[in-house]
Amino acid sequence: MQKPIIELHNVSKTFRIREKNSDSIKEKIKNLFSRGNGLRNIQALKNINLKVEKGDFIGIIGHNGSGKSTLLKIILGVLPPDNGGNVISRGRMIRLALGMGFDPNLTARDNIYVNGTILGLTFKQIGEQFDDILNFAELTEFVDTPIKFFSSGMVSRLAFSVAMHVDADVLLIDEFFGGVGDQNFRAKSNKVFKSAFLDGRTIVFVSHNLPTIKQYCNKVAILKEGEMICFDETSKALNVYSEKYSN
Amino acid sequence: MGIINTLIRPFVDYLPENNRIERIWKLAQVDFKKRYYNDRLGLLWALIKPLIQVTVYYTVFATVFKIEKENYALFLFCGIIFWGIFTDATTRGIKLLSDKKYLIENIQFNRLDLYYSFILSILIGFLFNFGAFFLMSIFNGNYPDYETLFFPVVILNLLIISMGFTMILSCFQPFVKDIQHAWDMIILILFWTSGIFFEAQQVLDEQPWMLYANPFLGIIDTVHGSCLIDYELNFYYLFLNFIQSALILLLGIWVHRSYGYLAVEKL
Numbered sequence: 084m085q086k087p088i089i090e091l092h093n094v095s096k097t098f099r100i101r102e103k104n105s106d107s108i109k110e111k112i113k114n115l116f117s118r119g120n121g122l123r124n125i126q127a128l129k130n131i132n133l134k135v136e137k138g139d140f141i142g143i144i145g146h147n148g149s150g151k152s153t154l155l156k157i158i159l160g161v162l163p164p165d166n167g168g169n170v171i172s173r174g175r176m177i178r179l180a181l182g183m184g185f186d187p188n189l190t191a192r193d194n195i196y197v198n199g200t201i202l203g204l205t206f207k208q209i210g211e212q213f214d215d216i217l218n219f220a221e222l223t224e225f226v227d228t229p230i231k232f233f234s235s236g237m238v239s240r241l242a243f244s245v246a247m248h249v250d251a252d253v254l255l256i257d258e259f260f261g262g263v264g265d266q267n268f269r270a271k272s273n274k275v276f277k278s279a280f281l282d283g284r285t286i287v288f289v290s291h292n293l294p295t296i297k298q299y300c301n302k303v304a305i306l307k308e309g310e311m312i313c314f315d316e317t318s319k320a321l322n323v324y325s326e327k328y329s330n
Numbered sequence: 331m332g333i334i335n336t337l338i339r340p341f342v343d344y345l346p347e348n349n350r351i352e353r354i355w356k357l358a359q360v361d362f363k364k365r366y367y368n369d370r371l372g373l374l375w376a377l378i379k380p381l382i383q384v385t386v387y388y389t390v391f392a393t394v395f396k397i398e399k400e401n402y403a404l405f406l407f408c409g410i411i412f413w414g415i416f417t418d419a420t421t422r423g424i425k426l427l428s429d430k431k432y433l434i435e436n437i438q439f440n441r442l443d444l445y446y447s448f449i450l451s452i453l454i455g456f457l458f459n460f461g462a463f464f465l466m467s468i469f470n471g472n473y474p475d476y477e478t479l480f481f482p483v484v485i486l487n488l489l490i491i492s493m494g495f496t497m498i499l500s501c502f503q504p505f506v507k508d509i510q511h512a513w514d515m516i517i518l519i520l521f522w523t524s525g526i527f528f529e530a531q532q533v534l535d536e537q538p539w540m541l542y543a544n545p546f547l548g549i550i551d552t553v554h555g556s557c558l559i560d561y562e563l564n565f566y567y568l569f570l571n572f573i574q575s576a577l578i579l580l581l582g583i584w585v586h587r588s589y590g591y592l593a594v595e596k597l
Binding site for chain 2: 175179193198
């Protein structure tokens, strides 16, 4: 049997926040003599256990501040879990968020190559996909324009197109899908999205958009104040969600 | 970037198709491009800055302070461009993690590649200065000799120590935002005490412990030894610098492993 593509065991995340801004040499020296003062622990995630199988389309829902984005960053390896927690991932991952992975001062061409090489593609492989990425994003004319001159819609289209073409094993989508581009592009991306899903791409999708969750996800996790209160099939999980949050 | 691509393309073509090498090269290439291609003079800045520095310092030391040393302009030029590797790497690299936040936060990859590519981009910039130095050397009758063969070791020492310091500084910068100002002062002190304007031996004869306290005295001395015909290469310094640079790099890797994640959390 194939091992899960993502496994989280007892994952908690605590942020240590100082009440006052202490990011200067002077403040650091002062803090040496007043250890612990003004430090506050904020537990963003509490004891999360999660297994994502290859081909799963997992939705993560919860109110603002429930720990959804923190969870994605932990899965991606950007943030380490607290001691005792363990994250195992078996594949290349990319996080799709607004303004993701792009340097505004670089052209679309350079950004595609940078993202492609970081995701494990060789120049030759990127070259083979290059035209498709641009055509899909409808940005062929702007290939050598720095991203900073793009509208947010253009950046989102490019991000979506890169993510769809560079063959990452896991897509971590953070409040991104659904609002990308105009009607025409949305229809096109919906189509590609469905086919990617059918191709067995693994997707972890954070959103407040319940209709989209219902449409695509096979399982849903509900986060509440850092705790995973439910992880079940979509229909059951959405029932739990509506019961818990109906009032 | 066209010139660099043309120069390097044949070598890149011979490399096996390898994603990691290509990634490091691409990141270095875009970093270099951003640095020099956003204004009209572009790459010329890489040459203009050290040339102006040499002219000013030469005027002050040779004309005002009457320093009589053969090929003093070459001596200065050599020290300044090699020193530039370290200053460039650390003063710009201090913000490396925040500059690359857009990648770190969204794509899973080995963050050490950011440092490799950054140092590679510094090296590319240096090669332009070195080209100018080489032409000036030949023009002044300073031809390569057998000590020039050790030039790669000298530059390797400098790159290793620069990478080590860059790793340490970039991991601390998110916690101590004004570290840049403190570092600028340290750079200034090192600049005037590392044998760029005088022969390191003058200091070391009086204060031998300085060789261990300031690795750059030895590094700049070996730079002069490998690049200037009338200057002897000290192999003990070369060996010692290698050990010092390796230790700084190991410290940098340790800091990166221990604090890198926390630094990213603070970005």
